[in-house]
Amino acid sequence: KEGHSGPTYESLQAVFNLQAFRPAVNLSNPTIANISFTLYAVLGVNEKTQILTTFLWLRLYWRHEFLVWDPDECDGLTKISLPVKELWSPDIIVYEVDDDVSQACPYVYVNHTGHIRWDRMLRLVSACNLEIFSFPFDVQNCTFTFGSYMHTRDVRVSPALTFKEMSQNSKRYLEASGEWELVDILGETSILKFGIDEWDIITFWVVIKRRPVLYVVNLLIPSSFLMLIDILSFYLPPHSVDRASFKMTLILGYTVFLLIMNDLLPSTANGTPIIIYFSVCLALMVISLLETVIITNVLHHNSLKYREVPNWVRVVVLKHIANLICYRWPEDVQPPSTLQKDKTGSSNGSSGPWIIQPATQAPDQRPAPELQQICQYLGELRAHLISLQKESQLLDQWCHVGYVLDFLLFRIYLLLISCYAMVIITMWCIWI
Known part of the structure; x- marks a missing residue:
């Protein structure tokens, strides 16, 4: 009519009265709902409860034939805005949503062709199967399934944009967002069957990746430093008790580190992160402490209790194991085979401490009492020196046994740590 610049109130009121009915002239024709969304932010990931909290900009299109x-x-008016509560709208929901906090715009844009656009801002708390095995280099794949709640095949859904366009739009807004970054958005349309009923659904797979810098700086690097210090502690003198006390201090510090780290590590009922290797590192540090205790016990053998090194220990440790690990003997120390020969030669030969005897006297002459007392003192001194020499030899033998075992266990410890570190790094590289 003349004087009107758009649909009249009476014509719109007639449409509002049909709100309860699907806006189709022929009810056998389905209503097509086109969906697109932009992932604006990942607000939180709760691994323990398997909950993902996101903020979406959802855009919904459909056609109102009335x-x-x-x-x-x-x-020339081609577009108007109308209150959404006065119009029929498709009941599109997200099936995985545990909580939906919507900030929906109360108005929709209506085109002269009957096409309606409805913008919604959704804060979704949705269920997601989170895999944390490769934490902090984990990649999560969460699913958003959009579909009608009541309508079966009379309301069909399809993407309003290509999945690549949705992914690019989301990446533009997630570039500066917190801990997570968007890898890709994939999707497909399918039919959900339940008995004789069928629903059109569209499934989006949102692939997000954790930014590991925070955890590398706060967890991996400090742990690596502590393990490096534990390895370097093997270069302390093994006969010193300071090595054991130093290792115990390291274990205490690492335990405190694990308690602090426990608040940063994710936990789930169905999986354990591979970063739990920190506990294995603690076990390795305890093993290194036990090795130090064993070596200290060997190096502090009492010569009164252990008269000499058993022959099998001398053969196995000082000969075979020393050759296996390329143990370098000091210049003033001979290998065990040479020691054995020298021991045999000295027992058969005449070498050894001097034997002091008084000068030959005539049968009718007796030595002076002072001379007898001097000979007695010299004999006691000789016996004392012999005992000290034997004790020193025994201690030297046990010291070399301890040194050889220390070299052997240190190399085994390095091999264990290297193998374990290679396994962890390889698995992380595969996941990345």
């Missing part, structure tokens, strides 16, 4: 007008008859 809201069509000719722009030429309405002064």
Whole structure:
């Protein structure tokens, strides 16, 4: 009519009265709902409860066949806004949502062809199967399934944009967002069957990746430093008790580190992160402490209790194991085979401490009492020196046994740590 620049109130009121009915002239024709969304932010990931909290910009399109007008008859007006509560709208929901906090715009844009656009801002708390085995280099794949709750095949859903366009739009807004970054958005349309009923659904797979810098700086690097210090502690003198006390201090510090780290590590009922290798590192540090205790016990053998090194220990440790680990003997120390020969030669030969005897006297002459007392003192001194020499030899033998065992256990310890570190790094590289 003349004087009107758009649909009249009476015509719109007639449409509002049909709110309860699906806006289709022929009810056998389905209503197509086109969906697109932009992932604006990942607000939180709760691995223990398997919950993902996101913020989406959702855009929904459909066609209202009763809201069509000719722009030429309405002064060229092609678009108006109407309250959404007065119009029929498809009941599109997200199936995985545990909680939906929507900030929906109360108005929709209506085109002269009857196409409606409804923008919604959703804060979704949705269920997601989170895999944390490769933490902090984990990649999560969460699913958003959009579909109608009541309508079966009379309301069909399809993507309004290509999945690549949705992914690019989301990456533009997630570039500066917190801990997570968007890898890709994939999707497909399918049919959900339940008995004789069928629903059109569209499934989006949102692939997000954790930014590991925070955890590398706060967890991996400090742990690596502590393990490096534990390895370097093997270069302390093994006969010193300071090595054991130093290792115990390291274990205490690492235990405190694990308690602090426990608040940063994710936990789930169905999986354990590979970063739990920190506990294995603690076990390795305890093993290194036990090795130090064993070596200290060997090096502090009492010569009164252990008269000499058993022959099998001398053969196995000082000969075979020393050759296996390329143990370097000091210049003033001979290998065990040479020691054995020298021991045999000295027992058969005449070498050894001097034996002091008084000068030969005539049968009728007796030595002076002072001379007898001097000979007695010299004999006691000789016996004492012999005992000290034997004790020193025994201690030297046990010291070399301890040194050889220390070299052997240190190399085994390095091999264990190297193998374990290679396994962890390889698995992380595969996941990355």
